[in-house]
Amino acid sequence: MSYMNMNEIGEKDFEKLDMLFEEVIPNAEEIWLFGNGKIARAFDKYLQICDVKINGHVVSDDIHRNSTENNTITLKEFKERYKKGKTKLFLTIDSCYYSEILPKLLFLEDDLIYLNKVWKQNVLDRCGDVENITIIVPVCDFCAGIKCYGCTVAAPLSKSGMYNFDDYKKDLMKLKNLCGDNIQHINFTGGDVFLHPKFVEFVEYARDLFPRVFFSCSTNGVLFNTQQDDVWRRLGKCNITLNWTLYPVKYKDIEATVEKIDKLSESQINLQIIGDALDEDKNSWKIPYTFKKQKKYDWLFCRFHKDGHQCLTMRDGKLACCFSMRRVKLLEDNFKGYFTEEFEQSTKNISLDLYEINDPEFLYEWMQQRLDICDYCSIRERKSLGKWVPSNCDVTEWFVE
Ligand code: SF4
Numbered sequence: 001m002s003y004m005n006m007n008e009i010g011e012k013d014f015e016k017l018d019m020l021f022e023e024v025i026p027n028a029e030e031i032w033l034f035g036n037g038k039i040a041r042a043f044d045k046y047l048q049i050c051d052v053k054i055n056g057h058v059v060s061d062d063i064h065r066n067s068t069e070n071n072t073i074t075l076k077e078f079k080e081r082y083k084k085g086k087t088k089l090f091l092t093i094d095s096c097y098y099s100e101i102l103p104k105l106l107f108l109e110d111d112l113i114y115l116n117k118v119w120k121q122n123v124l125d126r127c128g129d130v131e132n133i134t135i136i137v138p139v140c141d142f143c144a145g146i147k148c149y150g151c152t153v154a155a156p157l158s159k160s161g162m163y164n165f166d167d168y169k170k171d172l173m174k175l176k177n178l179c180g181d182n183i184q185h186i187n188f189t190g191g192d193v194f195l196h197p198k199f200v201e202f203v204e205y206a207r208d209l210f211p212r213v214f215f216s217c218s219t220n221g222v223l224f225n226t227q228q229d230d231v232w233r234r235l236g237k238c239n240i241t242l243n244w245t246l247y248p249v250k251y252k253d254i255e256a257t258v259e260k261i262d263k264l265s266e267s268q269i270n271l272q273i274i275g276d277a278l279d280e281d282k283n284s285w286k287i288p289y290t291f292k293k294q295k296k297y298d299w300l301f302c303r304f305h306k307d308g309h310q311c312l313t314m315r316d317g318k319l320a321c322c323f324s325m326r327r328v329k330l331l332e333d334n335f336k337g338y339f340t341e342e343f344e345q346s347t348k349n350i351s352l353d354l355y356e357i358n359d360p361e362f363l364y365e366w367m368q369q370r371l372d373i374c375d376y377c378s379i380r381e382r383k384s385l386g387k388w389v390p391s392n393c394d395v396t397e398w399f400v401e
């Protein structure tokens with residue numbers, strides 16, 4: 001199971017992206033961002049990633065000229081250099097300031113570019129300041145009793161991969177020392193977490209280190225009914241939320257098990273059911289890889305990069321910003337001959353070595369970057385995998401033409 005939670009992006013959002021990057025930006029002689037706050041800084045970073053050079057930032061007056069890092073001019077100075085149809089100004093401020101600012105910018109007409117709420121949120125999620133980090137801990141790489149077509153972490157291709165408990169303890173301690181104050185959520189995931197013989201110890205150890213952090217666990221629930229009572233009691237003591245993704249498969253003793261979890265955990269486990277197993281139309285939302293290079297700017301709509309939070313996956317002494325670190329390893333073990341040279345090359349900087357990072361700022365800067373492998377994620381093909389079906393472990397489940 002992988003941790004995910006975001007609003008779906010529509011085709012119209014991609015059309016707007018194309019218009020922006022293929023028509024508006026190439027035809028502009030000057031590009032300015034209005035504002036100098038969080039949204040403007042994040043959008044500035046995003047444009048840099050997309051190889052778009054901006055001229056600088058515009059603020060309403062001298063009082064707001066608070067940055068020495070960017071080329072910042074006042075609205076008065078901007079007006080003096082503005083050329084109709086050739087200068088574009090992006091409105092990179094929170095919409096709550098629109099009523100105050102917009103009347104001053106009406107002279108720009110079509111040269112003023114708005115960013116809608118979803119765009120702004122996506123820019124902040126990918127390139128915004130890193131403040132509250134979610135740590136994803138994949139304890140086990142495989143599942144029992146269920147294999148999903150195109151599984152995000154390629155679990156159907158694994159039979160034995162697990163996070164060694166002693167390595168995990170060392171890694172979590174190092175991470176706590178590095179950026180513990182910014183960690184606000186730890187999510188345990190798999191494959192199936194209940195296949196790791198020490199899963200409960202993983203949670204207990206983390207609870208000792210992080211007494212006040214929110215804990216969750218993503219699970220397919222297939223093994224719920226095989227757990228001893230003590231498992232629910234101990235997990236209950238750790239105050240963990242179980243995010244249970246129901247699949248259209250047979251769950252044994254489902255109602256009695258849910259009742260038991262609630263009773264034995266003394267209501268300290270919040271059981272959230274995501275998806276309806278009885279609904280045969282359950283969708284599998286996946287991003288497959290492609291060997292054709294993708295448009296850089298599509299990265300804005302990658303649903304897995306930090307996922308609306310600031311997520312880091314921690315596994316075997318490494319940190320990564322999305323599932324690719326785990327998925328590529330399993331694909332490589334199973335289908336290496338299928339990789340192109342360029343694709344293989346792009347997988348080299350997919351993660352950071354946890355023990356080589358001593359400055360949290362370096363980590364945060366890295367979390368705001370687009371990786372080489374993002375060139376090969378077919379974000380626009382994400383819908384083509386359609387309804388949930390079982391996996392045949394065929395390579396085409398993870399790659400599209
Ligand atoms: S195979 Fe299915 S249940 Fe298992 S990790 Fe993948 S998506 Fe989750």
Ligand code: SF4
Binds near residue numbers: 303322323373377
């Ligand atoms: S490799 Fe890049 S585009 Fe693909 S899921 Fe990860 S962050 Fe998103």
